[in-house]
Amino acid sequence: MNLRETATGLISTITIAMVSFLVASLHASFDALVISIIFGILVANLFGDREALEPGVQAALKVFLPLGIGLYGSQLLLRGEGMGWWPAVLAIAAFIFGVTYLVSRGFGTDKDTSLLLSTGMSICGASAIIVIAGISGLKKEDTSIALISVMTLGLSGMLLYSLLPDVLALGVDSFAFLAGTTLPMLGQVKVASASVSEECMALALKYKLLRLGSLAVLAGLLLSLQKGRRLRIPWFMGLFFLLALAVNLLPQGQALRTLLAPVSKFMLSATLAAVGLSVELDVIAEKGSRAIMAAFLSWGIVVLFIYLLINALSM
Numbered sequence: 001m002n003l004r005e006t007a008t009g010l011i012s013t014i015t016i017a018m019v020s021f022l023v024a025s026l027h028a029s030f031d032a033l034v035i036s037i038i039f040g041i042l043v044a045n046l047f048g049d050r051e052a053l054e055p056g057v058q059a060a061l062k063v064f065l066p067l068g069i070g071l072y073g074s075q076l077l078l079r080g081e082g083m084g085w086w087p088a089v090l091a092i093a094a095f096i097f098g099v100t101y102l103v104s105r106g107f108g109t110d111k112d113t114s115l116l117l118s119t120g121m122s123i124c125g126a127s128a129i130i131v132i133a134g135i136s137g138l139k140k141e142d143t144s145i146a147l148i149s150v151m152t153l154g155l156s157g158m159l160l161y162s163l164l165p166d167v168l169a170l171g172v173d174s175f176a177f178l179a180g181t182t183l184p185m186l187g188q189v190k191v192a193s194a195s196v197s198e199e200c201m202a203l204a205l206k207y208k209l210l211r212l213g214s215l216a217v218l219a220g221l222l223l224s225l226q227k228g229r230r231l232r233i234p235w236f237m238g239l240f241f242l243l244a245l246a247v248n249l250l251p252q253g254q255a256l257r258t259l260l261a262p263v264s265k266f267m268l269s270a271t272l273a274a275v276g277l278s279v280e281l282d283v284i285a286e287k288g289s290r291a292i293m294a295a296f297l298s299w300g301i302v303v304l305f306i307y308l309l310i311n312a313l314s315m
Helices: 003-024 032-047 050-075 083-106 111-122 126-136 140-161 172-182 186-194 198-224 235-249 253-277 281-314
Strands: none
Touching (some): 003 032, 032 140, 032 253, 050 126, 050 235, 050 253, 083 281, 111 126, 111 140, 111 198, 111 281, 126 140, 126 198, 126 235, 126 253, 235 253
16 A cells, blocks of 8 residues: 555545534534534545545544544543432433334344444434444444434434423423433534523533443443453553543543543544445445434334433422
């Protein structure tokens, strides 16, 4: 592999990540990670030559994927106001994961895609999917299908949630809990809850950030279940857990978290751009419909369950 062969795919990856960052800055509901993979798929399938891009794409994945995952540990918050709610939020996340996995398998989706779809729905959307895909070494097609399914569900849910406070007669606290524990991505939680009030948004974001902490639990569990070999924690997961501890235990933790947030997101955006550049659109169209249907049915079951639970507890 020479420099010229690598440059085309690598430059394309970085350019897509930069453009995605700019587009994501236009509205709080836009996520640079999701935009990166969509742009990557479109560029490769409509304008590009995947074979010419492949050497640079592989180089980008080798660099950006481990660094992005490692640095993302700095975004986990396991302390601060509202930690008393963490067991309840973790229980809901586990419930979403289980329901989504079972429904997805019921629709005939393969195990790898079901794992990633369940992860994205239950924790933090695109970020969780790429972290777990990186640990497990799953195929790019599975990652793409899960990402697009979660994005479709999240954007639809964000619009529908603005109707729920009136339709379901939910108070501020109840709606904040519902939005913060069931919408996949931070921007979607922010937009949906801000339509009610600033107080609602603050509460919903607290629950969403607590969900993010469960990513460390799932990552640790998957690492401990490595099949047929002695457990070896990859260096980037060591960095992930080290940064997670640093931002939660050190006095300068918040400053470190703020400093590394854009760096981590750019690395993950470049990773997803590279994934998109190597994926065939025909594969997504063929297999993606089942995953999208599974995401929506799972979401409906979870929302109904939480609504009934809220009503039961308020009686």
